[in-house]
Amino acid sequence: MTHLPERLLSGYRNFMSGRYSSESERYERLAREGQKPQTMVIACCDSRAAPETIFDAGPGELFVVRNVANLVPPYAPDSEFHGTSAALEFAVQALKVKHIVVMGHGRCGGISAALGGLSEPLSPGDFIGKWMSLVAPAAEAISSANLLTAAERQTAMERVSVRNQVDNLRSFPIIKEGEEKGEVTLHGAWFDISKGELWVMDPESGDFERPAI
Numbered sequence: 001m002t003h004l005p006e007r008l009l010s011g012y013r014n015f016m017s018g019r020y021s022s023e024s025e026r027y028e029r030l031a032r033e034g035q036k037p038q039t040m041v042i043a044c045c046d047s048r049a050a051p052e053t054i055f056d057a058g059p060g061e062l063f064v065v066r067n068v069a070n071l072v073p074p075y076a077p078d079s080e081f082h083g084t085s086a087a088l089e090f091a092v093q094a095l096k097v098k099h100i101v102v103m104g105h106g107r108c109g110g111i112s113a114a115l116g117g118l119s120e121p122l123s124p125g126d127f128i129g130k131w132m133s134l135v136a137p138a139a140e141a142i143s144s145a146n147l148l149t150a151a152e153r154q155t156a157m158e159r160v161s162v163r164n165q166v167d168n169l170r171s172f173p174i175i176k177e178g179e180e181k182g183e184v185t186l187h188g189a190w191f192d193i194s195k196g197e198l199w200v201m202d203p204e205s206g207d208f209e210r211p212a213i
């Protein structure tokens with residue numbers, strides 16, 4: 001007797017009769033040969049911004065790590081538990097991914113919290129407060145931009161944060177070295193949930209533009 005929610009079981013039934021049966025050879029080959037994804041995506045946990053859905057990715061294509069507000073904690077080889085850093089290390093050293101994409105998104109709850117939008121659940125003992133303190137300097141600067149509306153500050157912060165997370169990637173020696181050798185390319189992106197628009201960060205200017213598709 002299973003206790004999984006019925007929605008998950010019905011979804012799994014659809015997966016088996018649909019995608020799995022049409023791609024079973026691919027799944028079998030991936031099981032036999034292992035995964036060789038070319039791209040790693042660092043995305044938010046937000047249920048509305050799933051990279052596999054947005055990029056229409058099949059099995060084996062994307063190596064994804066998701067955390068609250070798609071953050072990259074700076075390189076810190078200490079005794080703490082670094083889940084995102086472990087995923088980065090595996091992606092670059094073992095899988096040798098060619099691209100790392102940090103993807104932010106509109107209406108991000110984590111970013112909203114960093115800007116002071118959600119004060120209630122953020123007591124000092126909660127995890128999210130400490131986690132979002134990674135972006136505190138940017139959040140402070142943007143919070144004081146009084147000429148902007150709350151929505152403008154939110155979007156600005158989401159994009160500034162993506163830029164800063166891409167910079168944080170370079171604090172990892174293996175990533176910095178891989179980028180210098182031309183083995184790995186770093187990207188920033190931002191997905192607007194309401195319109196489905198994808199914006200891509202220009203590597204030179206750091207500005208976000210709509211890609212030609």
Ligand SMILES: [Zn+2]
Nearest residue numbers: 044046108109
């Ligand atoms: Zn988010």
